[in-house]
Amino acid sequence: MSAETLFLLTNVYPFSTGEEFIENEISYLASRFSRVIIVAAQTRPGDTVTRSVPDNVEVLTAGRPRPSGVAVLPAVLHGLTQLPRAALSRKSLRDPRILALDALFEERARQMADELAGKIPGLRLPVHSHVVVYSFWFHIQARVALLLASDLRARGLEVDRIVSRAHRYDLYESATKYNHIPERKLLLSSLDGVYPVSEQGTRELQERWPRFADKISTRHLGTTDPGEPAVCARTPFHLVSCSHLVPVKRMDRMPAILAGLRARGIDAVWTHLGDGPEMAAVAAAVEAAGVQEWTDLRGYVPNTEVARVERDLRPSCFINLSVSEGLPVSMMEVAALGIPIMATDVGGVAEIVHDGVNGGLIPAGFTDEQAVEALAWLAGLDEDAFEEACAASRHVWETGFDESKVYPAFCTEVLVAADPED
Numbered sequence: 001m002s003a004e005t006l007f008l009l010t011n012v013y014p015f016s017t018g019e020e021f022i023e024n025e026i027s028y029l030a031s032r033f034s035r036v037i038i039v040a041a042q043t044r045p046g047d048t049v050t051r052s053v054p055d056n057v058e059v060l061t062a063g064r065p066r067p068s069g070v071a072v073l074p075a076v077l078h079g080l081t082q083l084p085r086a087a088l089s090r091k092s093l094r095d096p097r098i099l100a101l102d103a104l105f106e107e108r109a110r111q112m113a114d115e116l117a118g119k120i121p122g123l124r125l126p127v128h129s130h131v132v133v134y135s136f137w138f139h140i141q142a143r144v145a146l147l148l149a150s151d152l153r154a155r156g157l158e159v160d161r162i163v164s165r166a167h168r169y170d171l172y173e174s175a176t177k178y179n180h181i182p183e184r185k186l187l188l189s190s191l192d193g194v195y196p197v198s199e200q201g202t203r204e205l206q207e208r209w210p211r212f213a214d215k216i217s218t219r220h221l222g223t224t225d226p227g228e229p230a231v232c233a234r235t236p237f238h239l240v241s242c243s244h245l246v247p248v249k250r251m252d253r254m255p256a257i258l259a260g261l262r263a264r265g266i267d268a269v270w271t272h273l274g275d276g277p278e279m280a281a282v283a284a285a286v287e288a289a290g291v292q293e294w295t296d297l298r299g300y301v302p303n304t305e306v307a308r309v310e311r312d313l314r315p316s317c318f319i320n321l322s323v324s325e326g327l328p329v330s331m332m333e334v335a336a337l338g339i340p341i342m343a344t345d346v347g348g349v350a351e352i353v354h355d356g357v358n359g360g361l362i363p364a365g366f367t368d369e370q371a372v373e374a375l376a377w378l379a380g381l382d383e384d385a386f387e388e389a390c391a392a393s394r395h396v397w398e399t400g401f402d403e404s405k406v407y408p409a410f411c412t413e414v415l416v417a418a419d420p421e422d
Contacts, residue, residue, distance in 0.1 A: 003130040003160045003416060006033040007148060009141040011042040014051035014059060020303040021221055021329045022136065023051060028407035030054035032415070033132070037123065039148075041112050041141050060119055062144070063112035067104075076100045079107030086186045098180050105182035109140050113147035120151065127156040132415050138166035138194055142187050163414055165219065166196040168326035168347060172204060175324055188212040195219040195414060198327035198348020219410050220351075221329060222403030226307040229338035232390050233314040236267040236294075237379045240315040240339075242306060242330045243322075245276030250321040252281050253368065255289035260372035262294065266379050271296040271313055273306060307333055317342050317378055321371070323364065325349055335397035340389045342374055352401065358392035 006029055013019035030036050035056055041063040049059065067075045080103040087106060092099040125131070133149045135142040142164040149159045164187070173181050188194060188209055196202045199218050206213040239258070243249045254270055261268035270291075272282070279297065286295045301309055310318075310333075318334040320343040327348035331341055335352055341359035343349050344366065355361040360374045381389065400406075 003132045004034045005125060005129065005131045006036045006415065007039060007131065007133045007145070008036060009039045009041055009133070009135040009137075009145050009148075011137065011141070012040050012047065013136075014038065014049050014053055015040050015043045015047040015061070016050060019136070021223075023303070024221070024223055024403045025407050025410075026057065027054055028403070028411055029134075029415075030056050032408075032411040039116060039141075039144070041144060058123070060116065062116040062119070063108065066108065072104065075107045076103045079103030079105070079110075082106050082110055084186065086189065087183045089185065091180060095178070098178055101178065101180065102182045105140060105143065109143035109147060112140070112144045113151065116144070116148060117151050120155065125152075125155070125157055128158060130158045130160050132160050133162045134415060135162075135164040137170045138164045138187065138196075139170035139181070142170075142191065143183055146187070146190050161192050161415060162190070163193045163195065164191055166194055166201055166205065168201075168324065171196060171201050171326070172324070172347075173208065184209065188215060191215065193217070193414060195410075197221050198351055200348040200351070201326060219414060220327065220401055220406050221332070222401050222406035223329060223332040223336055223397070224403055226311070226333070226336050228311065229390075229394060230311045231314055232316055232339055232386070234316045234379060234386065236269045236316075237261070237375075238313060238316045239268060239270045239319050239375070240273070240310060240313055240317070240334075241270070241319050241321075242273040242301075242310070242334075243276075243320070244274055245272075245278040245282055247278060248323050249278070250323060252278060252285040253321050253371075254282070254319070255285040255291050255295065256368045257371045257375070258291045258294060259289040260368055261375055261379070262291070264372070264376060266376060268375075268379070269294040269296075271298055271315075273298050273301045273309060275300040306330075307337060310334060310339065311337060315339055317359065317375065319375070320344065320349070321362070321366075322346060327351060332397060332401040335393040335401065338390045338394040340378060340386075340393055342371075342378065352396055354392065354396060358389050358396055 013022045038059045040061050043061045044065055083106050092102050133145045135145040145162055149162045152159050173179055194216050202218045205216045258270050318339050318341045325347035331352045341353045343353050344364050345361040346364045353359050362371055362374050
């Protein structure tokens with residue numbers, strides 16, 4: 001029989017801010033399942049629900065903030081007593097720092113699962129009813145998903161599928177401090193499927209864990225059709241960026257690039273949407289490059305307003321300079337508007353930025369001159385070629401990132417894939 005209930009494990013959604021991309025998916029999940037139970041596993045005291053959810057969606061919290069300071073040691077010691085054998089590896093047994101990471105990971109997952117177990121009776125799930133457990137992140141939430149599934153089965157429920165998406169911090173071990181993310185082998189061996197949001201992420205996991213390659217496949221996220229496309233203009237040559245201002249985004253590099261474009265006689269201007277801890281550093285870089293007159297650091301813009309603002313700016317190009325990415329939702333959104341994109345060739349970016357077609361790719365370790373050259377190429381296209389680049393961006397979105405296509409397919413092919421009666 002069809003699964004009636006879906007458990008969706010997240011970080012904070014629908015509390016506080018973050019995970020805005022789940023807002024695009026939740027309505028499709030709610031239409032496929034009779035009941036959706038969101039478990040927000042990384043909330044903090046005082047966090048409040050900030051996003052509305054469909055009527056058949058219930059919201060639970062489980063877990064507590066990551067321990068710090070003197071509280072870390074007892075958590076690690078207790079976690080060591082709970083680590084399953086399958087979670088141990090040669091790497092963890094050789095390096096006590098990695099073993100401590102694994103122990104803390106397991107301790108936190110079990111705390112979350114124990115808290116969640118205390119709330120299950122109140123949900124009044126019928127015995128023998130069918131359930132799917134879906135972790136949005138291939139990290140601690142996926143471990144909680146396994147523990148939750150075990151608990152539900154012990155209560156007499158039928159758990160049809162346990163699956164996880166994978167994005168960036170929860171996928172690229174090479175980008176972590178110790179080249180390690182806890183409990184990869186345990187999760188891959190126990191989950192029914194792991195679904196990176198980019199082809200590059202899928203290759204990364206399959207190459208690192210070839211014995212589980214048949215469990216790993218790509219499932220893109222999707223964004224809403226914004227309707228009317230942007231009318232992209234090049235007078236002036238308007239660069240737009242949108243991100244939380246943190247070091248990985250390297251937005252402090254943009255002022256020098258803007259100055260380089262203007263030194264070539266290109267009437268370039270730049271608008272950034274978003275705030276963050278690097279705002280002061282970016283503002284200082286703007287002043288140092290002498291481009292205050294042509295820069296607009298717009299600050300925070302609500303997610304629901306971003307597409308409208310980007311359309312109103314009549315941009316020439318969307319730019320992203322990140323040192324690391326998964327497959328950015330911000331790029332999906334601008335592609336849907338028909339805006340060319342220039343971005344660093346990192347993570348899954350090449351899946352949405354087709355070099356020389358709907359924009360261009362910049363080397364991850366680019367120099368300012370390389371970025372200027374790439375942007376000058378776009379600025380120098382004749383009008384027909386520029387319009388083709390705009391149309392190509394929209395086409396890339398329509399064929400790979402349209403939420404009305406990718407989310408129904410995810411529900412049918414992943415979440416209920418094992419259903420014998422569907």
